[in-house]
Amino acid sequence: MTIDSAEPGAPDRAGHRDEPDRPAGRRGGVDPVKALVHRHRELCARAVDPLEIAAGLEAHGVTDRTAARLRHRDVFSLAEEMYARAARDGEEEPGTGTPDRPGPRPYWAALALTPGVLGAAVVAGLRLTDGQPRSAVAAFGALAMAPVLHYAFRRGPLSTRRRTTGAARVWTCWLLAYALVGDGLLSAARDGGPNSPWPLATAPVLALCLACAPAAWCAHLLAARARRRLTASRGLEEFATAVRPLLLGAFGLFAAALCGLLALCGAALDEPPAYAGAGALGALLLLARLLVVHGSPQVPGRALAGAGAVEAVALATVFAARLPGCSFLAAPVDRLTAAAGPGAVAALACGAAALILLVQAARTLTRASAHAPPCEAS
Structure with missing residues (x-):
């Protein structure tokens, strides 16, 4: 991995370079660890524990191999x-130079409810109106x-x-x-x-609006638990192992809440809940x-x-198939919808994209630097 210029072994402004392959002792009166502390003094001043410094170093590209050149077994050491x-060298005491980090505030929880409230009001307006007023409400x-x-948000x-x-x-x-x-x-x-107005899938969209609140709470749960693990873990690998089930648990909790909302909205509005398509999109x-x-x-x-492009192409091919000699363009969509219904397009497009992001999240959100405060990870 390429190490940034804040790391020992990078060329300075004069073009000189340290010798990273030699044992990083205190030769020539140069203390490389002290130099690293100086280069990352803001990170060290704001950190409340060593693992936050480790997370910041990881975000800057410092690896265990770099730490080994400085006679340490890993980045955490x-x-x-x-x-x-x-603290010992007379710099600002770690954790004392900034005010305490604010905890969760009630107003963001209330704000997360507003999309669901608006969605419910709009759906009620659509059910109670007709003609031009209904178009205005939509x-x-x-x-x-x-x-x-x-x-x-x-x-x-x-x-x-x-x-x-x-x-x-x-x-x-x-x-x-x-x-x-x-x-x-x-x-x-x-x-x-379409020769007449086609039906609107209000139940799945209302469920997605209502799901903003559980999404915010699941994200808060993940962030809070990860921060606790960040201060309690004794190494980056230990932290990653502890956070992975937290991530999957928060994701599973949101998926269960969304499925419940889809069922509730479908029953209340007498519409198909679209578990596959709306669930994958959520x-x-x-x-x-x-x-x-x-x-x-x-x-x-x-x-x-x-995902959006797949849905757009699916619609475009169906309309393009009306052109003379182009009926073959709609064949894939026709076969898919005939087998699983029109919701299969959204389920396939969003489901595949969500699976890719779940794999990516399992790789990146289990890193300590992903949960470090912005001043440490930037």
Whole structure:
């Protein structure tokens, strides 16, 4: 792994280079550990325990091999010496230079309920109106939901600190829009339409809106338990082993809550609950958000784009098959929907993307640097 310039062995501004292959002793009056403490003085000053320094070093690319050149068995052992030296050498006492980190605040939990409240109000409006007023209610709901979702997750455990790209937001909106109208439009297109307004899948979308609250609580549970493990573990491998079941447990808890909400909304609105399609979409959105929150925005953006593109292509091929001599284009979608229904397109697209993100989360969210505070991991 390439080591950044803050690490011993990198060239300085004059172009000189340390000799990393020699034993890293105190030759020539140079103490490499002290130099490392100086280069990472902000990290050492803010850390409340050695493992937070280890997490920060890991985020900067410092490996066990680097620690071995400094006569330490691993990064954690090196972090322990840096933690001790930061106080002993007269620098700011670790953990005393900053105010206590705030605990969970009730307002983010209340904000996480707002998408569900708005979704329930819009669905009620759609059920109570008809004609032009119904179209106005649908337009209001579509326009209001995006800012409500944005504001609901500006604070709390699902806050991305502006790491989300514009493309990821667009694809997320497309996936939610497809969950609302995609299956009905696909069925109408296969039957030669649409010649009249096709049915809206309000139950799955309402369940997804209501699921914002359990998603936030599951993310908080994962972050809080991981922070406890961060301070209690005695090494990076021990931390990874302890966090992996926490991640799977939080994900399973959210999946169970979403399935319950889908069943409840389907029964209340007398609509198919769409367990496969909406469940896969909910899992995809949660995993994407968790990865972005913990500093891995690239893969989630590609996964969202891939799932959205599959759904868009499926619709496009069905409509393109109406052109003379192009009926073969709809053959894959026709076979899939004939075997498993129109919801199979969303289930396949979002399910495959969610599986990729689950594997990625098991690799990246079990690293200590993924759960270090922003000042330490950046």
